[in-house]
Amino acid sequence: MACKNGLLVCTPLECATLEEMLASMGRAKAEGADLVELCVDSIPFSHISEVKKLIRQRTLPAIVSFRLKSWRTSGKGDCEFLCLQVLRLGLELDVEFVEMDYEMASDIAMAEHLYRREKSKIIVSSYVNGGKPSSEKLGDLIARMQSTGADVIKLVIDVDYITDLAPLFQMLTYCQSIGAVNTIVRRPIDGKLIGYNTDCEASITAIEDALRGYSQVVCMGSKYKLHQYLGKLEHSLLEALRAYECGARLLQEAAEVLFKAGSRAIQIVHRYQSSLKRSRRIRNGFCLDTDPSVLVPLIAIAVGSRGLISQLLGPKFGGFLVYGSLEGKSIPGLPTLVSLKQVYKLEYINSDTKVFGLISNPVGHSKGPILHNPAFRYTGYNGIYVPMLVDDIKEFFETYTGTDFAGFSVGIPHKEAAVGCCDEVHPLAKSIGAVNTIVRRPIDGKLIGYNTDCEASITAIEDALRANTSVINGEASLPSPISGKTFVLVGAGGAGRALAFGAKSRGARVVVFNRKYALLFNMKMKSLSSNPRLLFEKERAKSLAHAVAGEALPYEYLDRFRSENRMILANASAIGMEPNSDQTPISKEALRAYELVFDAVYTPRNTRLLQEAAEVGATVLQKISYASLFWNNSDSKYSSSQGKIYGYRSVGTGMLCLRFYNVSWNTFIGLSIERPSPSPALSLIK
Known part of the structure; x- marks a missing residue:
């Protein structure tokens, strides 16, 4: 069921009807899900028997969940009672997992569920929003969630920035090895964060003192002091269970004392029954046993597009499971199930x-x-x-x-x-x-x-031009086919700068058309000075042109510009990129002046610019930005640090040719970088 590394891949199912839920479950199974989360709150059921039918007809292991927030938002009425009904039903039918909100994991509810279940495991979940979560805040929340006796805990965090995920990764790494952290130290030698729990020793000492006092009082027969020490013992036990790190023998002994003391104490023992079983002995102060059988697994999800890597890197940091959506039912922050299984292959992580x-x-x-x-x-x-x-x-x-x-x-x-x-x-x-x-x-x-x-794009352009003149892949002794030509560049950003410098190094005349420069061209300096961003865009285009001994012109001049025939056009802007794939930087008629058209946009692969350029007879070339992999010479030795990568290059009018390269992984895996000579670098796919 699980991946090789023990990771589970779960597909959440939010459907409008019972039939749709069952059909989606079948799709999830076909796409390779290990289990599904049945979000019962999404179904408008009129009777609990419909939920019973869903659980009984499941074709995959399942998590039965009832999200209070979702139900309240829909205004469907009393949610707490209905939630408990659904969870009890899941336990009665021995569903694999039952998920309840942390606010519902009260003493009474948890005690009841702990004793009613036989095969089901309980997931206690909490939704965290409102600002960047700190490690301290998450650590405290995790400790409180663990104290409920849950088998698995789950955090759902709303993040605004990708940097907000760092505390989540820290909690996945450290809280699962020791249960809870109240002290984190960055180790100077490697910068890694080391987590400790200093509450443990204090809790053990408090329990030991209370037990000693209790024994002495029992021998003396003092009822007043007996009550006093029972109060101390109860407080120490609760604190220790929340800290989650006390020795099992001491906790059991304290629990037995309280069990004999009366009904109120019995409730406390029942409440933390599961905690007692998972508690571990302390060794040498902060050194804890980390037997996997006593750990409390953590599921961590970051909501929103910036939270995607919380799922993709989940197995690296110790996540219990990751979520993947069905194909065609994208959920912000979740990868698709197909991509998890076929592209990322998380079982290897x-x-x-x-x-x-x-x-x-x-x-x-x-x-x-x-x-x-x-x-x-x-x-x-x-x-x-x-x-x-x-x-x-x-x-x-x-x-x-x-x-x-x-x-x-x-x-x-x-x-x-x-x-x-x-x-x-x-x-x-x-x-x-x-x-x-x-x-x-x-x-x-x-x-x-x-x-x-720079080198990758310019070399691809050179190869395409040479192919048109029947020269085999550019002999080193031949001059560059770009030399002496007008190189028209759209865009003055990072990609544009690389193309401009590359073209200049080959002897081309560079003309820069910056889209934002069109607005700026006729503006007075007074207006520009009141808008630093606009001034920056104007200066960026001009400074790039100056750096390559070229010129910068307003974007609105592009359609009319024709200094010669058989020019080269390179689009280094985002014009034409999805979702604006209907856009193009230049009219189809103006493309007749160009021998070759290069487009740095690679989604979609065949942009409108390339389609229209091919229709008027120009050679078209798309940048397949196949990241910083260096293309070795044909006589380079193949080693373990090298792989074989397929890359697309366009050669000839409107044609896409598949070519085979040996590429070195030296850049990305941090080894020494081999400078290819004379063949330049093949740009890395981004």
Whole structure:
């Protein structure tokens, strides 16, 4: 049922009818789900017997849940009573898991459920929203949730930024090994966070003192003092159970004393029966046994598009299960079940897995995971490549400092800002002023920045032009076919800078058309000075043109610009990218002046710009930004640090040709970087 690493993949089912729920369960089974979450609150049932039918007809192991927040929002009436009815039914029918909200996990409800169940396990869940959650806040909440006696606990967190996920990963890593954390120390040697629980020793001492006092009072026969010590013992026991780290023998002894003391104490013992079984002995103060059989598994979910990696990296940090949605039923923050099973292959992910990803905004268009994850598995490298929706790249690197976050592709709009985040920048990237690949050097954790867009894109353009003139793949002795041509560039961002510098190095005349420059061209400086952002955009286009000895023109001039025939057009802007795939930077008629059209947009693959360019007879070329992988010479030796990657290149009018390359993984896996000579780098898919 579970993956090789013990991870479960669960599909949440929110359906309008019972029939739809059963049909969706069948789809989830076909797509490879290990279990499903039956969100009973989404079904407008009139009688509990309908829920009974659903549970009995399940075709997969299931979590039966009744979300109070969802039910209250719908205004359907008394939810607490109905929730308890549904949960009791799940226990009676021996469903695999029953999930209840933390606010419903009261003493009475939990005691009843703990004694009614035979095969079912109880998940206690809590929804956290309202600002960035701190490690301290989450640690305290987890400790309180564990004290309910739950078999599994679940946190659902609403995050605004990807950096808000860091405390969640910390809790997954440390709270599952010791139950609860109240002290976290960053180890200087490697920067890792080490969690401790200093409540444990204090709790043990308090219980021992209370038990000693109780024994003495019993011998003396003093009823007054007996009551006093029972009160102390009860308080110490409750504190110890909340801390969750006291020795099992002491807790059991204290529980037996309270059990004999009266009905109120009996309720306390029943309430924490499950806790007693899971408690562990302390060894040497802070050293705790971490027998997996006594751990309380944690499920962690971050809601929203920035929370996607909470699921993709769940198995690395110790998550009990991850969620994947059905194909065609996307849920913000959840990957699809198909992608989990076919692209990310989470069964191969463990605590030693290195994390790589695309830092961009937007990031949904990324094809990087489709290339890199199979390539990691092919080469036997323990890594995972994930999309990372980042708003502030500086804050991102300040938050994720661990060496396990080992390498990054950098996309729109962070390529220029990424330069300032690196400890070292490759000379080419520094001269361009943009970075598209960052590697964390394992030996010291420093961030090293590179730019592979430049050589990769320009070489692809050269090869396509040479193919048109029947020259076999560019002999080194021949001059560049770009030399002397007019290179028209749309966009002055990071990708545009790389293309401009590459074209200049080949002897082309570069003309920059920045879309935002059209608005600025006729504005007075007084207006510009009141809008620093607009002024920045104008200066960026002009400074790029100056750096490559070219010129910057307003975007509105693009359709009329024709300095010569057989020019080269490169779109390095986001024009034409999904969801605006109907847009194009230039009219179809104006494309007749171009010999070759290059588009850096790769979602959709065949953009409107490329379609219209092919229709008027131009050679079209799409950038398949296949990340910072270096293309070795044909005589390079194949080694364990190299893999074979398929990449698409367009050659000839409107044609897409599949070519086979040996590529070195040296950049991404942090080994020494081989400078390809004379063949340049093949750009990495982002």
